[in-house]
Amino acid sequence: MKTPRELKVKPIKNGTVIDHITANKALHVLKILHLPSQESAVTIAMNVKSSQMGAKDIVKIEGRELESGEVDKIALIAPHATINIIRDYDIVTKGKVNLLDETSDIIRCANPNCITNTEEPVESRFYVTSQEPVIVRCYYCERVMDQKEIEVQFGSF
Numbered sequence: 460m461k462t463p464r465e466l467k468v469k470p471i472k473n474g475t476v477i478d479h480i481t482a483n484k485a486l487h488v489l490k491i492l493h494l495p496s497q498e499s500a501v502t503i504a505m506n507v508k509s510s511q512m513g514a515k516d517i518v519k520i521e522g523r524e525l526e527s528g529e530v531d532k533i534a535l536i537a538p539h540a541t542i543n544i545i546r547d548y549d550i551v552t553k554g555k556v557n558l559l560d561e562t563s564d565i566i567r568c569a570n571p572n573c574i575t576n577t578e579e580p581v582e583s584r585f586y587v588t589s590q591e592p593v594i595v596r597c598y599y600c601e602r603v604m605d606q607k608e609i610e611v612q613f614g615s616f
Contacts, residue, residue, distance in 0.1 A: 468504065468519070469502075470545075471502075471519050471545050472545070472548055473521070473522055473546050473547070474519065474520045474521045474523055474524065474545050475520045475523060475524055475543065475545065476519050476543040476550075477519075477520075477525075477533065477537075477541070477542055478541045478542075478543060479537070479539050479541050480516035480517065480537040480540050481512075481515070481536065481537045481538075481539070482514040483505060483516065484537050484610075485503050485517070485518050486503075487537075488533055488537060488540075489518065491529070491532045492529055492532075498523065499522050500521040501518065501519065501520055501521070502518070502521075503516070503517070504516065524544050525542060530542055530554075530557070531557060531559055532565050534559075535566065535593060536609070538556065538558055538593060540556045541553060541555050541556075542554050558590050560586065561584065561585065562584070563582055563583060564582045566585070566595075566604075567612055568600060568602055569611075570602040575599060583597075584598035584599070585604070586598060588603070592606045593606050595609065
C-alpha cells in the first residue's frame, strides 16, 4: 500500500510570515502590502486547518520585513494575525497585529458625498469604534463602516 507524500512549504531564510489571517483574507493582505512585487517572493496558504481558528490563511514574504505601519493596516482585515520576523531560518520576533484607535489613508469612506471622495486633496481618516467586530467611523462625515464595507475597499478576488 502506498503512503501519501506530505507536501511542505519551503521555509524562508529571511523575511516575514503572517500567520492566523482570517480564512480567505490572504489576498486582501497582499493588496494592503502591495504584493507581490519583483523584490519579494510570496507564498500563500489558504484555508489551512487550525485548532484555534478552524481555518486560517498564511502569507510568507521572502526577503522583506514589514514595518509597523504595514502591520497596523493588516489589523483591519485580520485582527488576530501574528507577525513572525525570520532571520537565518529562525523566528527572531513574534508579535500580534494591533488595531489602532485611528487609521488614515488605508481605506476610503463609503459615503460618496464625503470630502475624501471629491477632488479635494484630503486623506481619509477613521476612528475605530469597535475592534471585535471591526467597525470604523469617518472623521469627516461620521459614516460608520462595518467589516463587510471595509473589505469591499480591497475588492474581490
